[in-house]
Amino acid sequence: MKTLLILGGGTGGTMVANRMHELLDSSQWRIIVVDRDEMHYYQPGFLFIPFGVYKPHEVVRPKRNFLPSDVEVVFSDIELIEPDKNQVRLAKDNRVIQYDYLVIATGSHIRPDEIEGMLDGGGWQKNIFDFYTLQGATKLADFLRTWEGGRLVLHVAEMPIKCPVAPLEFVFLADWFFHERGIRDKVEIVYSTPLSGAFTKPQATAVLGDLLARKGIDLVADFNISEVDNSKQVIKSWDGREVPYDLLVTIPTNMGAEVIERSEMGDDLNFVPADKHTLQSTQWENVWIIGDAGNVPASKAGSVAHFMLDVVVENILRHIDGLPPRPDFDGHANCFIETGFDKAVLIDFNYETEPLPGKYPLPGIGPLSLLKETHANHWGKLTFRWLYWNVLLKGGEIPVSSQMLMAGKWAS
C-alpha cells in the first residue's frame, strides 16, 4: 500500500484529496489528510463579516463533510516534517506517518507578533483588529456596530499577503457601510500600503487608485510599518513618518506555518520553495505544494489554488508513472474586488500578463466585466460562495480554464 499524505485540509488540501481520491486506485493507495482544525473556513467570506453582510456561521463548516469517507482525516498539530526520511511526526499520539508522496497545503497565516506594539501595546481587539481570522472579523463587527466615527486606518504591513485585493475591498466596503449608516461624513478612511500605489500592476493600480480617490479614501503609499504606538494612536514607518488612527485595521505580516520553519523547509517567511511552473518542491521530488504554502510568485488566493489543482494532480500522476512534470502552471489568478454599493471589479491575470479590461469568462459576452465596476460582478462574487462549498472544494470542474486566456481581453 502506498501513501499520499496531504498536510492541511483547507481549500488546496481538500481539493487535492478529492481529485486524487477519484484518480488513484484505492486498492493500492491510501490518502491521509492532516489538519489541526476540525472546521473549514470560507475565508473569502471573512471580509463581509465586519459589515454584518455575513454571519460567522455562514462561513464555517466541518472539514470532514468535504472529504470522501475512505480518506483518513487526522486532526492534530504537526510536530515535524522529515522529507529526507519521507515521514511526518504528528503531535497526536506521537504518530509517525510514512509517505510516498507529500502535498504541502499548510497555507499562510497572519503574524501580528511580527510588528512591535501590535499585540502588546494595549489596543489589540480594542481599537486594533484584523479581519483575516474569523475571531478578528467577528470582534471588528462588534466594534463597528456601535462606532460613532473617527479616523479609520487600514494598513498592510508587508507583501506578500493572502488575497492581496482584500484590504482594498475592506476600505471600499467601509465607505459603503458608513454611507448606509449615515455617518460617512464622520469617518475618515485611510489606506496605508508598502506599495507605491493601490496595487502592484500598472493598469489595475490606475483603476483602483481612481476608485479610492472617487470614494474619498486617502492613500498613504510606500509606508513600511516599524511600530504601532497605541498610547499616541499612531503607526510609525521606518523612514520616520507617522499616521494617526482612532481605529486601526491591520493586515499583519503573512507567513507560512510554523512547522515549515521547525522542519527547515521554508524561506524567510516559511514559504516552501517550489518550481513556479510545475509546483514541485525544489529540493524533494516527491514533495509538492498547492495554494499559499509555497513561495511561487502568484497571488496567495483560493482561485490560484484552484488553478494549481489540475497541474499538481497531473504532475504527481506523471511522477508516479516515471514521467517528468509539465510546466503548466502560469500563475493564473482571478479575483473579484468588492467595491461597495452592490458592485464589484473582476481581475484576471498571470505571471506574464497584468490585469486587462475585457469580458469574462466568455470572450466578448461575459457576463462578467474585467477591470470595470459592475453589478454583475458583485452577483458573481456572492454566487461564488455556493460554488465554493458545493463544487470547488470537491474538486469539481468550474467552466473556466486553469490557464489564463487572452481571448476576451483588450490589450492596448
Added chain:
Amino acid sequence: MTTAELLNGIEFDKDGYMVDAGAWTPEIAEALAAEEGITLTDRHWVVINFARQEYAANGDAPTIRRITKRTDVSTKELYQLFPDGPAKQAARIAGLPKPTGCI
C-alpha cells in the same frame, strides 16, 4: 574618469536599473550611489555585497527581511543607509534588476 563618463557606457532599464548585472563594478556602485546622494561606507558594502551574492544564488535581489535576517544590519540601520527604500535602492546601486516583489 568622471561619474558621468563612467555611467555613460552603461545600459539602464526604464526604472534606472542596470540591464546587465555582469557589467557592474564597485566604481559604478560609487557613481550610482552618488546619484542618489549616498556616500558608500563599509556598512553599505555589507548590504551591497550580500545583495550581489543573493542575486548570483537566487536570480533575484533580496527583500528587506532577507537582508536583516542574513546580515548583521538591522531594519532601522538599513533605512538609515538607504533612506529611499532599502530593497530597491540597494538593488539599484548593486547593479541588479528591480526586485520583483510580489503580486
